[in-house]
Amino acid sequence: MFESLPPVLDDPRLPLALARARRHSPFLALLADREPAIAEAASAGRLDPALLVYDPDAPVAQALRRQRRALALHVALGDLAGVLDLTAVTAALTAFADAALDRAIRAAIAERYPDAEPAGFAAIALGKQGSGELNYSSDIDPILIFDPATLPRRAREEPEEAAVRIARRAVELLQARDGDGYVLRVDLRLRPSPEVTPIALPVGGAIAYYESQALTWERAAFIRARAAAGDIALGRRFLDAIRPFVWRRTLDFGAVGEIRALSHRIRDHHAQGQAFGPGYDLKRGRGGIREIEFFAQIHQLIHGGRDPVLRAPATRDALTELAIAGWIEVTDAEALTEAYTLLRTIEHRVQMIDDRQTHRLPMGEGLDAVARLHGLVDGAALLDRLRPAVERVGRVYDALDDSKRAGLSRDPLALGEALAARGFGDGAVAAAQRIAAWRAGLYPALRSAPARDALEAVLPTLVEAIGHAPDPQAAITRLDGMFEHMPSAINIFRLLEARPGLADLLARILAHAPPLADELARRPALIDGLIDASALDDVGDGEALVAAMRGGDVGDYQQRLDHVRRVVGETRFALGAQIVAGAADPLAVGAGYARVAEAAVRVLAEATIAEFARAHGTVPNSEFVVLALGRLGGGVLTHASDLDLVYLFTGDFHAESDGPKPLGATLYYNRLASRMTAALSVPTAAGPLYPVDTRLRPSGGQGPLAVSLDSFARYQREDAWTWEHMALTRARPVFGSEAACAATQAIIDAVLAGDRRPRDVIGDARAMRAEMTRHKPAAGPLDVKLLPGGLVDLEFALHVRQLVHHAGLDPNLGRAVERLVPAGLAPPGLPAAYRLLARLLIAMRLVASDAAEPAEATRALIARAVGCADWAAVVAELTVARQEVATWWETIA
Structure with missing residues (x-):
């Protein structure tokens, strides 16, 4: 015991x-x-x-x-x-x-x-x-x-x-x-x-x-x-x-305010024990044990829903974990831990006197007795020992309470002047009008009194952050659009009130990234993900992402679809925020997007197969294979990328499944493929996932959705056109057993190595590119994909050399280009040109998806993302890169 x-x-x-x-x-x-x-x-x-x-x-x-x-x-x-x-x-x-x-x-x-x-x-x-x-x-x-x-x-x-x-x-x-x-x-x-x-x-x-x-205090009680x-x-x-x-992933930040209010009520109720000195309440007094516990519990309630490590029941353990995770200062954690140990020790001395459940320091001779029991000279020495700890705890805990923050004026003229002073400039009057509309509750999310109270509490922080954004007018306009479409705004207000630093990032997202702002309007809880210390870190490897998508409180297939959509939505949003925050290379973000998508394919394929097998069983000695092409095959996606997939199956297509409702193998896998596409693309209550494009399958839109591996191999060897072999250069199995994926990859490798019907690759490629130019011109002056010398020209030139010379065969465009340089099939400057174009594409899809000249404020963000000093450098380097690619495309042979 x-x-x-x-x-x-x-x-x-x-x-x-x-x-x-x-x-x-x-x-x-x-x-x-x-x-x-x-x-x-x-x-x-x-x-x-x-x-x-x-x-x-x-x-x-x-x-x-x-x-x-x-x-x-x-x-x-x-x-x-x-x-x-x-x-x-x-x-x-x-x-x-x-x-x-x-x-x-x-x-x-x-x-x-x-x-x-x-x-x-x-x-x-x-x-x-x-x-x-x-x-x-x-x-x-x-x-x-x-x-x-x-x-x-x-x-x-x-x-x-x-x-x-x-x-x-x-x-x-x-x-x-x-x-x-x-x-x-x-x-x-x-x-x-x-x-x-x-x-x-x-x-x-x-x-x-x-x-x-x-009630909220009951949630806090269950932490322990x-x-x-x-x-x-x-x-x-x-x-x-x-x-x-107890541990909510999406926290109502009103809970934090309620815990603070409870602390104030305790102080008021035990007013006689608040003043430090004889009679001080070691537990409930200002700077006492309860405030250390509440300090830890507030942070645990905020962050523990997403990070189980923070759910430590013991106060000192909780402080340590919060400091390790970066949610509180290490010096504060150390000071609170020392204070907690001292206060609890003296509390025990007080209780040892008469075995009474008391927390209050005695008066007079009683205080001297407690001090001497502890080994000190007298009560004055005990107070001197306690005073620094109590004062430090009080300061740290009081810093949590921002209820005294000054609000914004309701007078239109004064509000306009305040906004102008905060960076809104000529847009101050328009911004003041929007704020007045919010205060009037014109949108459903702002109609209730609690919502407007929460708005008032966070407005100073929000306005300050937006005023420092590169484009305050764009930010506040998009924020207005968010409010217009949100069913409820209270949670996001309280989150920003509790974590003012998030307002700066939110302002930049609103100012620069319409796709992220639109997603926030649909799912305000996405902002919660940015409170984690790891939100701006790399998303992790594929296995970690698969584990996250396989987890969750999931009881059936529909819940699995919802859970995967939530994980993907949160992770993709965080990846986009990394670009806006300047925290990651767009190429690394693009690779992260691809790992997220591949993990979703794997987990949803597993779930869909299991669900389908309940009615139809499995086909003996056969299995489902998912082949990724395009950007997913190459392992680099943009925020807006769809998924190019081909569905295959191994074994005898004459076989039949063994379930209660048996199906022939071809019909079985085509229905399964249709379910798989729906699992990836159909919106659920948790939102959409990915558009799926299956037109790269054998015979395109006219062919069956899923074909046997043997049929796929025969089609690629005997019937596929040049454009299909060009697409095959970026093919990669992303779901299936190790043996099935290896067999699929072997077919791809053989076809690309020359086991295919002869075609005029160069002529076909030139004709296709000319046709594309006529029917799909560049969308704008910064369409780095379709402009002459852009990524499409680079891809065409690369695929021609891969098919003609059987060299540089890697689904990843960057690695493929680098492999061609030593072979003398690409100029030395081409890898750098590719990296610039790819970075620009990934960043522009997020902040300027129309390929038009971005706003002045957004140009600095793009320059930083692609590693240039300023916008002029971006334009200059883009011109050089396009010329490098255009020259290479024109010299295909």
């Missing part, structure tokens, strides 16, 4: 600790008399956990009272001597509380139902018991739940009645006092609506309450919840069921 306690300890400080305990603590002096073996050992400089025995032959309550008494003396002496730290002390106290509560529940069940298994009744520990940090003289605050189906009960006894009787008896065993004292004080008021609900709750009703009606006693499996099932209630 007491694993946190070290084995026998010999330390010369123990006799001095015993002497201080006898002199300054009536309670410890009494315990020393009642537990002579422990006192004698301490006077000899020894602590021995073997003396903390539980007598199984004594009545449960009596045995627990005596063990508690022995433990109280043991940990107090170890604490006072400095041989047991706060962690060891609180862990031992918690372990005893868990064991005592468990024994009381089992005894209560055994008294009424002697032959029954102690199942169906559990205690959920909250507060410091839940986090393993129990006080020296603490109450415990469990919630008692029961399962009506498994709870022991007598004939004709209702489960509710049986559960309440078990609960009452267990509490009585713990709280009843006699000459040996008591075991534990039990407070059951943290259960839902304690004034009207029974002391034990049916598990189903408790889950329903926490999923639909619970733990199944501690009784039927542990039942307790864990309950906590698993309500975990989404």
Whole structure:
């Protein structure tokens, strides 16, 4: 039970600790008399956990009272001597509380139902018991739940009645006092609506309450919840069921304000303990224990829904994890941890005096007694020790409260002047008119009073950020469009209020990236993803993305489709934000887009195959293969790219599936392919995913959606046209077993190496490019794809050389170009030209998708993205790159 306690300890400080305990603590002096073996050992400089025995032959309550008494003396002496730290002390106290509560529940069940298994009744520990940090003289605050189906009960006894009787008896065993004292004080008021609900709750009703009606402080309480006693499996099932209630991926930031308001109410209610000095409340006072706990819990509620590592129940552990993750300053975490340790230690000293559940420093001689028990000269010395820690905690916690931020004037003239001063310039009047419309609640998202209050709270931060954006007028216009289409705006307002730094990034997104602004209007929760420290980092490898898409709280196929769409939407949005923020090379972002898409193909193929097999089984000795072409095959997408896919299957096309509704192999895989396309492209409640283009399959739109691998090989060797072989140079299997993918790749490699019908590759390519120029001209002066010397010319020239010379055969355009240079098939400057064009395409698809000259403010963003000093350098380097590509295209041979 007491694993946190070290084995026998010999330390010369123990006799001095015993002497201080006898002199300054009536309670410890009494315990020393009642537990002579422990006192004698301490006077000899020894602590021995073997003396903390539980007598199984004594009545449960009596045995627990005596063990508690022995433990109280043991940990107090170890604490006072400095041989047991706060962690060891609180862990031992918690372990005893868990064991005592468990024994009381089992005894209560055994008294009424002697032959029954102690199942169906559990205690959920909250507060410091839940986090393993129990006080020296603490109450415990469990919630008692029961399962009506498994709870022991007598004939004709209702489960509710049986559960309440078990609960009452267990509490009585713990709280009843006699000459040996008591075991534990039990407070059951943290259960839902304690004034009207029974002391034990049916598990189903408790889950329903926490999923639909619970208050913010109850969410915070469950940060430290733990199944501690009784039927542990039942307790864990309950906590698993309500975990989404506690840890929300999309947080209503009003919860943070409610926790702050609770802190203010505590300060007001305990006003006499707020001023530091004699009488100061170590727990509830300004700068006290509760504020350290609330500081950690606020950040855990904000970030813990997305990062399970931050869900540490113990306060000091939580502070450490928050600092590691970068959500709080390391210096603040260290200061709060030191303060917490000191405040809790002195709190224990106060409680050791008379074994009272108090947190307030005594007055006069009582304060001197606490100080001397701790080993200090007097109360003044104790206050001097505490003061720096209390003041630092108060400053750190108060910094969270931005409720005193000045608002924006409602007077039109004053508002216009304020906006002009904040960077809106000539657009200040128009911006003031938009803000007036928001305040008037003209849009549904702003119609409610809470929404307008939340708007007012965040307006100063939002206006400041937009005013510093490169194009404030464009940003506020797009923000207005967001508000117009959003069903609710409260959450995004509270998020920006709680994290003002996000407003700067939001302003840049609104000013530069219409596709991201449009996505935000449809799904405001996307902004939540940017609060993670890793949002502007690389998205990770394919396996990590696959794991994220395979995860989630998913019960069926439709939920899997929704979950994948959420993960893809959040990740693609974050990738786009990286370009806007200047945090990543567009080529790296393009590769990230491709890894996300490939992971979605893999996960949705798995899910679709499993769902399809429920009705139709599987085709023996056969499997589904997905071949990526185009930009996905090359491993670099833009924000707006569709997916070029070809569906194949291995095995005998004459075979038949083995399910309840069998299908021939060809029909089976064509229907499966149609389902796969729908899984990737049809919008669900979670939004759209990808447009899918299957026209590169054999025979194009006239051919079947899925063909056998043998048919694919025969078509590529005998019937495919030059443009199809050009497309094949970027083909890559992205789903299928290792053997199936290898077989598919072998066919591609053989065809590209020359196992195909002879064609006039150069002539066909010239004719196709001329036809494309006539029917699909460049969209604008910066259409780096279709302009002469753009990416299409580069791709045509590259594919011709790949097919004619069987060289540079890599689906990735950048690597393929680099391979041609040493072979003398491409000029040395071509790789740099490709990189510039590709970076421009990826960035322009996000910030200037019409290929027109971007706004002045956006030009600097594009220049930075492609690695140029300014816009003039972009234009100059683009001219050089296009000339390099155009010359290469004209010299194909």
